[in-house]
Amino acid sequence: MFRYSEERFYEPLLKTMKNVLAEMESKQRNTMIKNITNVRGIKCWGAHIGVKSMRRDLALIYSEVPASAAAVFTQNQVVAEPIKVSRKHIADGKAQAIVVNAGNANACTGEQGLAGAEAMAETYASELGIDKDLVLVASTGIIGEPFPTDDIVEGIKENVDKLTNKSNAGAFVANAILTTDTFAKEGFIEFDVNGYEVNLGGIAKGSGMIHPNMGTMLAFLVTDVAIEPKLLKRLVKKAVDRSFNMITVDGDTSTNDMVVVLANGMAGNEVLTKEKDPGCKVFYENLENMMIHLAKLIVSDGEGSSKFVQYQVTHAPDELTARKLVRTISDSSLVKTAMFGRDPNWGRIICAAGNAGVPFDYENVDLYLGDEETQIQVLEKGVPQDYDRHYMKKLLRESHIYVKLNLNNGRATATGWGSDLTTDYVLFNSVYTT
Amino acid sequence: MFRYSEERFYEPLLKTMKNVLAEMESKQRNTMIKNITNVRGIKCWGAHIGVKSMRRDLALIYSEVPASAAAVFTQNQVVAEPIKVSRKHIADGKAQAIVVNAGNANACTGEQGLAGAEAMAETYASELGIDKDLVLVASTGIIGEPFPTDDIVEGIKENVDKLTNKSNAGAFVANAILTTDTFAKEGFIEFDVNGYEVNLGGIAKGSGMIHPNMGTMLAFLVTDVAIEPKLLKRLVKKAVDRSFNMITVDGDTSTNDMVVVLANGMAGNEVLTKEKDPGCKVFYENLENMMIHLAKLIVSDGEGSSKFVQYQVTHAPDELTARKLVRTISDSSLVKTAMFGRDPNWGRIICAAGNAGVPFDYENVDLYLGDEETQIQVLEKGVPQDYDRHYMKKLLRESHIYVKLNLNNGRATATGWGSDLTTDYVLFNSVYTT
Structure with missing residues (x-):
């Protein structure tokens, strides 16, 4: 039987125990309410700028550093203007900011709408001092109404200063993307990727049954994991197929549907490049669970459903x-x-x-x-x-x-x-x- | 220097480590979104029953076992009918269920309103098969309108079966107590009381600046800590003084304001009876923090405020x-x-x-x-x-x-x-x- 000296054996274990307990404690302290503001480098804000009569209608999300980005867009043949802009901007697998308006879907709005979507991206980019291509744009609301570009541009300018990682901003942004939804859909989880603590948060909006033609589904997920854009894209596609694509509320895909994931790498892990990497498996599992969580919340909503x-x-x-x-x-x-x-x-x-x-x-x-x-x-x-x-x-x-x-x-x-x-x-x- | 055999020294430590890690893991798994449904024995539901035209307006909270209960009620000299009923029912420091309607404040409604508040408690109690005195009642909404007793009684009957500890029910109930609020206010935290894991969750609604005369502040907190009712009452009073009583939105105390805490003891800790007990200190600190968290969210709300x-x-x-x-x-x-x-x-x-x-x-x-x-x-x-x-x-x-x-x-x-x-x-x- 081997024997150890007290120090040799005891100290490393004790240190580990202490670290584990400290981490648990810090998690406890922060559990009061966690949302996307708890992802490293993520700031956000949600404001009421008057596109909707009463409720918040402008959502701003920002990562302090450019992020790997992947998205799944609507399969509807009629595609809203912001989708066109976002598709172009995400083509290189990079993004740093997302701006969303609610109240007007900017769909079937033609040149005027496309110019509006471009203006949203431009304004947000120039206020942030980043490249326009790093901004993604989304809209939800009424289809076919002229797009209130001026109000939204003005609203962006007025609210960029308010971007913050304060917890209430997470609630604001989650509410600012809603239309007929009866509650905000949020999720947050932290997990370990190859020894690094990774945070993943998300917000979503779903479709009420009341207005099937307003039934946009939007989801924005942010994480601080470091991951190669191509791999992220593959994982996002797979996870969407098993989550958002497995729910049904009114059976329609809207012109504006969009799921976006930003991964800014601030967790500090070695960049994930292979699906078989154990850390990547953990990340994927949590990504899928988060999407399922948000998808289930979408189904739970809709005053038209009771079960x-x-x-x-x-x-x-x-x-x-x-x-x-x-x-x-x-x-x-x-x-x-x-x-x-x-x-x-x-x-x-x-x-x-x-x-x-x-x-x-x-x-x-x-x-x-x-x-x-x-x-x-x-x-x-x-x-x-x-x-x-x-x-x-x-x-x-x-x-x-x-x-x-x-x-x-x-x-x-x-x-x-x-x-x-x-x-x-x-x-x-x-x-x-x- | 002492020496230990491998087993003697290693095993208990390893066991502790394993337990700690298992607990961390289980916490991680459950962190996706935590709310009052994560408190042991707590079920809830939030439904739309038609008092408000579109949004949820009936909130049901239920503890599987009777709980120690404490409340702070409005200081306004005009007191809504549900407050009268709740004051009476909580006098013995015990409660097991809370029913809240939004859309009608049941204030300045006289006999008809008092009968309505009593009917809410009676119906909920008989559907649950518990004593009427264990039910607390709250209302928020328009003051001075006849109380829609029949609709609410019917709504309670229809929704008691849906009480669940599913996560979405937490979101429903948090939304069902809102009036002009622009987002649901929720909090959840878990902490250790004398070696027992205790959960504490809460929901609140605040006052918009738009309708100062509808500006009810309601907060419902549930925890599984075991605590003596008298001590709970003292702690709740103190914590309210440092949280909800330290916020200002429009400066008025409404006729319906109410903060309730239910503590059902299902955490299994030895009943807290002394404020000086270290476990009680931990509980108090978290109670105060939770109330401050909810109070700050109330301030954050109101479309009339920008800061x-x-x-x-x-x-x-x-x-x-x-x-x-x-x-x-x-x-x-x-x-x-x-x-x-x-x-x-x-x-x-x-x-x-x-x-x-x-x-x-x-x-x-x-x-x-x-x-x-x-x-x-x-x-x-x-x-x-x-x-x-x-x-x-x-x-x-x-x-x-x-x-x-x-x-x-x-x-x-x-x-x-x-x-x-x-x-x-x-x-x-x-x-x-x-």
Whole structure:
């Protein structure tokens, strides 16, 4: 048996313990509310400049140093003007600042709108003293209205001085990108990448069901990890496919949809260049989780929905098949209304699955419905099961519903999230007023 | 020198390390967004039931077990009906559930309103299967309108099933208590009390400057610490005096103001009974910090303000004097407009201080103005100092302003927070519409 002197053995361990505890303590101190302002080098501000009548409508995000940048833009063939500008500016994989206005989508606005989007980037860049190409632009709001360029340019000039890493600025910026959203969507997480503490924060806005044509989805994530732009782009694409692309609120992709990730490298880690790097895996996992977190919050929103439904397809031959099934089922209006009606109508789920355009062998599937803890099997290899209908009704009264479809045909899994469809919403709101 | 066998020495330390790391990891995993749903035993929900035309207006909070409860209520002589009910129900220092409606303040509503507040408590209690006395009631919104009892009773019945500890419910409930607020105010922190992990979360709403007569301040804090009700009451009073009572937005106390703290004991610590207990000190410190955090967020809000100003009076003979000076200065409209105008008008600050009703020796004070990092001395022992006016203007352009007044007359300190006064807000909003 080996023996050690007290010092030799004790001291390094004690030091590690102390460091760990100090770190825990510092984390505790800072946990009061964390948001994108807790990412190194990130400042922001959200102001009301009068494009919307009452609420904040200008969001400014800034990184003290240029960042690796990647984005996923709308697949809609009609593309808003800010998207055109941002696409151009992010082409080199670098960005340093983001400016977003709410209240006017700057879509279908032609030359005037394009000039407005350019002016937003130019003004913000010159106020910051950085290159215009380092500025990304986004808009959300009403489509087809003339773009209020002057007000926004003036608003940017008035608010650049206010950029700060104070916590309340995080709340301001998260609120300044909203339109019909009923709450701000934020997330923050810290984790270890190859021995360096990395911070990742994000804000998002979703689409209410009330105004499908205003239903822009925007998400802006900032992190201090150091990562090569090309690798970042690959990871962002993959994570978006498993998060924002797996939610459905009204099924439409707007002209303005945009997910942007800035990674400014201020965490000090060695630049990530390979997907197989253990540090990169940790980063990707957290990136995906953050996007899923924000995506789920988007689904949770919308006064038009009363329930949050998680759909999971398991044991599929491949991920694409599983994803397609999840999307088709969660998008089905018949399924959505069944969820609202607390109706365990498995026929509608199977029917939707059959329409997904992928091979689907009904007689081989198991289906489960319930809440998070308890999912009751309603189909086994396609055969309807007996179950306690009263208990099922009780489960389906909850706010979070879980649907699990086992294809018994492989090893791939996909998860997606959707809401229910409450047809009486409009009626409800036309009767009641404040 | 002592020597240890490897096992004897190594194992306990390693075990501790492992536990610490596991705890850190679990904290990391859960940091994505923490709110009151992360407090043990706490469930909540926020719904739109139609009292307000569009936004959430019913907030439900529930603790799985009865909790020690303490509250501070409005000092206004006109007291809203829900306050009357809550005062009665909390008299025994116990509560288990809170129900809040927004859109109607249930103030100056007489018998009809009192019956409505009672009905809210009764309905929520019977749906939960708990004693009515364990339910606290709060309202915020328009004063003097008939109370929509039926809608709210119906809304409670429809939403009790949705109570959950899911993260999005925390966002819902934080939004459901808002009126003219432009963002939800939330906080969460975890800390160690005598070896037990304790969670503390809170939500608040503040007053916009737009509707001073709707400017209710509400705050609901929940924690799983075990603490004796009487001690909790004392701590809550003290913390409110140093936080919510040190902010000023429009200077008025509404008919509905209420700060409630529930402590359900599920952290498992030995019940705190003495203020001198080290664990109690830790709890108090975090309670005060949480209230200050929420209070500062309230100040940050209000479309009518463009700046956040921290006022500190140091070296005062006693804390009450310091507090009175801070409150009077931060409440002064002349000081507030100077802050908006980026005007280092120290004369107004000194003038306000002279009106505070406490001994104030102008010729003995030092005064500093600036941003968080740099405060420029403008007075030394009452004598105006030369300073770079251009640089000062630049500092005062920032969103967060700091004012420090040193009385040179003792050791007490007080800190308070206020906003500026932007006279053009109403004009601005009457010209622009969405």
